[in-house]
Every structure is written in C-alpha cells, then in structure tokens.
Amino acid sequence: MTGRDEIESLIGLMARLPGLGPRSARRAVLHLLRKRTGLMAPLASAMATVAEQARDCPICGNISTGATCEICADPARATGEICVVEDVADLWAMERGHAFKGRYHVLGGVLSALDAIGPEELGIPRLIARIQAEEIREVILALNATVEGQTTAHYIAEAIGPAGPRITSLAQGVPIGGELDYLDDGTISAALRARRSF
Structure with missing residues (x-):
C-alpha cells in the first residue's frame, strides 16, 4: 500500500x-x-x-471505560426514578439537559417484528428485574415518538403492570416522529419537567 x-x-x-x-x-x-x-x-x-x-455498563447499558458508568456509580443518582431510553445517544441528550437526576436504562433499540427484535433482545426482563431490585417508584419512558418507540413503551408499561411503580412519558416539546438526539437542551428539559402518566 x-x-x-x-x-x-x-x-x-x-x-x-x-x-x-x-x-x-x-x-x-x-x-x-x-x-x-x-x-x-x-x-x-x-x-x-x-x-x-470502552464497554457497555452492565447495569444500565451506557458506554463507560470503568466497571460501571459514572451515573450508576453515583449514589446520589439513586432517587427511585429510572429513565428508559432507546439508545446511548438519547441518554447523552437527556444528560445535556441537566434536568434528570435519577438513573437510566438503555434498551439498545425498539421492538420490531420485521427485524426480529423482541423483548429479550432489548433486555426488557432485565429492566423489570432492576425496577424491583432498586425499589423504583417512577419509570419515565423517554422513547422516541415513533410508531416503534410508542409500541415499545406500551409493551414496557404492560410488563410493569398496574401494581408496579408510576409510569410516565415525556410530554410537551417532543414532536411526533422526533428523536431525542436531535432536540435542543431546553426542549428536553421542558419535556422532562412536564412529563405525564403513560
């Protein structure tokens, strides 16, 4: 060469x-x-x-160079709230807004029958186990406002069930069809503050 x-x-x-x-x-x-x-x-x-x-955090799925990511290692982040996102880019977008002080769970995608991506591939059973083990009081479904994202959100809400913690989703500021990674920090902060029951 x-x-x-x-x-x-x-x-x-x-x-x-x-x-x-x-x-x-x-x-x-x-x-x-x-x-x-x-x-x-x-x-x-x-x-x-x-x-x-670099490796995936074994707890939340964030990318880290340590045994766990900084967010999971921070005891101050154990607020009883867990924010479920589709991808690491979405987690980083949420962190840029500096509005959420809890912990995350990165799915690594969304449910898709065409691509043979089911609950097991996304680690949804691991999410349910985390919710129980960490005594989570609120699950924030911060998935992209796409058909697949909303289908995944509904599946997670059903898997958690009515006896589980409060389930909310992002509200105003997130356009239908929008993706978190492309939103500005103020929009993400406003959407997080105005979250509603799912």
Missing part, C-alpha cells in the same frame, strides 16, 4: 461516520494531516485507548 492509498483508506473510513460524506471526510483528513502533532497524534492515541477500554 502506498502512502496515497493509506490516506485514501483513512478518508474512506472517515466518510463512514454519521454526518460526514466523502467531501467532508477529505477536508477533515487534510486538516488532521496539517495538524499532525497537535491534533492527529493525540486523536489517534485517544481513539486507541477508547477502542481498548
């Missing part, structure tokens, strides 16, 4: 990242090449470290 082939390979890999096409990837690689010592070398080192150490 020649030097040019390696650079083209790097551009091709960068172009696979969300939000980057071939042109944006080419510009990013050129910028990195111009700033090799100040930016490219530290970036490569940080990426290698994260690739080696």
Whole structure:
C-alpha cells in the first residue's frame, strides 16, 4: 500500500461516520494531516485507548471505560426514578439537559417484528428485574415518538403492570416522529419537567 492509498483508506473510513460524506471526510483528513502533532497524534492515541477500554455498563447499558458508568456509580443518582431510553445517544441528550437526576436504562433499540427484535433482545426482563431490585417508584419512558418507540413503551408499561411503580412519558416539546438526539437542551428539559402518566 502506498502512502496515497493509506490516506485514501483513512478518508474512506472517515466518510463512514454519521454526518460526514466523502467531501467532508477529505477536508477533515487534510486538516488532521496539517495538524499532525497537535491534533492527529493525540486523536489517534485517544481513539486507541477508547477502542481498548470502552464497554457497555452492565447495569444500565451506557458506554463507560470503568466497571460501571459514572451515573450508576453515583449514589446520589439513586432517587427511585429510572429513565428508559432507546439508545446511548438519547441518554447523552437527556444528560445535556441537566434536568434528570435519577438513573437510566438503555434498551439498545425498539421492538420490531420485521427485524426480529423482541423483548429479550432489548433486555426488557432485565429492566423489570432492576425496577424491583432498586425499589423504583417512577419509570419515565423517554422513547422516541415513533410508531416503534410508542409500541415499545406500551409493551414496557404492560410488563410493569398496574401494581408496579408510576409510569410516565415525556410530554410537551417532543414532536411526533422526533428523536431525542436531535432536540435542543431546553426542549428536553421542558419535556422532562412536564412529563405525564403513560
């Protein structure tokens, strides 16, 4: 492989990242090449470290480099509230709003018969076990306002049952068909404060 082939390979890999096409990837690689010592070398080192150490938190499913994530390890977050999200990006979006002080449960997707994703694949039985073990008083269903997200929310609500904790969902500010990762911090905070019974 020649030097040019390696650079083209790097551009091709960068172009696979969300939000980057071939042109944006080419510009990013050129910028990195111009700033090799100040930016490219530290970036490569940080990426290698994260690739080696990052893992899913065994409690909530967040991404962490420790045995558990910072949220699950923080005793102050044991408020009796658990916020159920579809993906880690949604958890991070909720954290940017600084409105929720409880703990999370990342499903890793939504129910989908077409994709053969059922309750077991999402760890819903593990969520139910957590609710009982952690003496949860409120479950906030912060799933995306899509058909699949709402189907998953209804399934979880039925699995918890009427004898379980209070079940709420995000309210105003979250548009139908919207995804949490694309909302601004103020919208997420307002939606969390105005949550309602599911």
